[in-house]
Amino acid sequence: MRIISGTYKGRRLYPPTDIKARPTTDFAKESLFNVLNNYTDFDDIDVLDLFSGTGSIALEFVSRGCKSAISVEMESKHCHFIHKSCELLKISNLTVIKTDVFRFLTQCKTQFDVVFADPPYSLKELSLLPDLFFQHDLLKSNGTFILEHSAKNSFSEHPHFAEHRKYGNVNFTFFQ
Secondary structure: OEOOOOOOOOOEOOOOOOOOOOOOOHHHHHHHHHHHHHHOOOOOOEEEEEOOOOOHHHHHHHHOOOOEEEEEEOOHHHHHHHHHHHHHHOOOOEEEEEOOHHHHHHHOOOOEEEEEEOOOOOOOOHHHHHHHHHHOOOEEEEEEEEEEEOOOOOOOOOOOEEEEEEEOOEEEEEEO
């Protein structure tokens, strides 16, 4: 896993081989952040990374200067890897919360500038995530919610739909 840009540009982190996460590919991640450059200035933003896995997306945001990032992940091994990555890079503005994303969404009272969600593609509640997310009002004004998903999902009819991008087998839908 590689950090693409910013303070930690080029740093490689090596997740354990026995984790369950499906990390976003470097190609898709680089393309995602190129699009995000048009949506937001990374300085002084608050970021939420749901289904964080290896923490790759949150670490990329931190490297690019975000004010704070929260990674929500349920698997202990994944949380441990994110913590170790933060220690290695001396990152203090990334918080890891070990909990179920759906529980977190119902309890969170904070709003964010950017929220990224990369649930398992087979998650049966995946199609419900945008509605559930917006019910809890977690975006600041002009904020962006990005959902990574497979090609079998389409959110173009959602009232908060902004755009869709496809990079290989990775699909990103942007909501505002």
